[in-house]
Amino acid sequence: TQLLEQSPQFLSIQEGENLTVYCNSSSVFSSLQWYRQEPGEGPVLLVTVVTGGEVKKLKRLTFQFGDARKDSSLHITAAQTGDTGLYLCAGARSGNTPLVFGKGTRLSVIA
Amino acid sequence: EPEVTQTPSHQVTQMGQEVILRCVPISNHLYFYWYRQILGQKVEFLVSFYNNEISEKSEIFDDQFSVERPDGSNFTLKIRSTKLEDSAMYFCASRRGFGLVMNTEAFFGQGTRLTVV
Numbered sequence: 001t002q003l004l005e006q007s008p009q010f011l012s013i014q015e016g017e018n019l020t021v022y023c024n025s026s027s028v029f030s031s032l033q034w035y036r037q038e039p040g041e042g043p044v045l046l047v048t049v050v051t052g053g054e055v056k057k058l059k060r061l062t063f064q065f066g067d068a069r070k071d072s073s074l075h076i077t078a079a080q081t082g083d084t085g086l087y088l089c090a091g092a093r094s095g096n097t098p099l100v101f102g103k104g105t106r107l108s109v110i111a
Numbered sequence: 112e113p114e115v116t117q118t119p120s121h122q123v124t125q126m127g128q129e130v131i132l133r134c135v136p137i138s139n140h141l142y143f144y145w146y147r148q149i150l151g152q153k154v155e156f157l158v159s160f161y162n163n164e165i166s167e168k169s170e171i172f173d174d175q176f177s178v179e180r181p182d183g184s185n186f187t188l189k190i191r192s193t194k195l196e197d198s199a200m201y202f203c204a205s206r207r208g209f210g211l212v213m214n215t216e217a218f219f220g221q222g223t224r225l226t227v228v
Contacts, residue, residue, distance in 0.1 A: 090154075
């Protein structure tokens with residue numbers, strides 16, 4: 001069983017602060033995806049990382065895939081209230097296998 | 112922008128009744144999935160479907176569940192005899208293929224909230 005552990009589970013910060021959330025596993029993944037989910041809605045894809053050590057930027061969000069492709073991090077710079085939401089990481093063992101999700105980090109950015 | 116659409120958005124059903132949840136995947140996608148999310152818990156894989164057959168299923172996907180692609184556009188999940196513990200958000204997802212990064216990305220619908228009473 002592949003498990004993706006996300007930490008922290010909850011995070012509450014002031015607007016303008018920086019934060020990092022983590023996604024860790026003992027398994028190797030061929031790709032890892034980060035999603036954001038609003039209450040009552042489906043996960044919305046933010047980014048996919050596939051290469052060990054890869055770094056991708058999406059405006060103020062920076063995603064990194066670990067060298068061994070077992071872990072990933074999401075760093076948000078100068079958080080805004082609009083960043084509030086549930087951030088999910090999901091990994092696939094190979095190209096055809098279904099995604100396995102972590103439990104998510106619930107981020108609250110306070111004005 | 113193409114998207115995965117699901118209907119209905121909310122379904123309330125009596126325990127023991129059959130329900131069918133509907134999904135229209137993105138049109139040029141080849142892989143289809145059903146996931147569920149019990150309130151406050153993580154998104155769990157149910158089943159994957161490729162080339163008109165189930166390619167993988169989880170322990171959750173027992174004999175009470177079935178999937179079908181009846182007409183080349185719709186992708187349905189049927190629960191034959193619903194139980195209280197089937198209450199959850201059910202998400203359909205689709206993926207173009209495999210190989211290139213963009214082909215491995217899965218896109219999710221807005222979900223159907225199933226409430227079994």
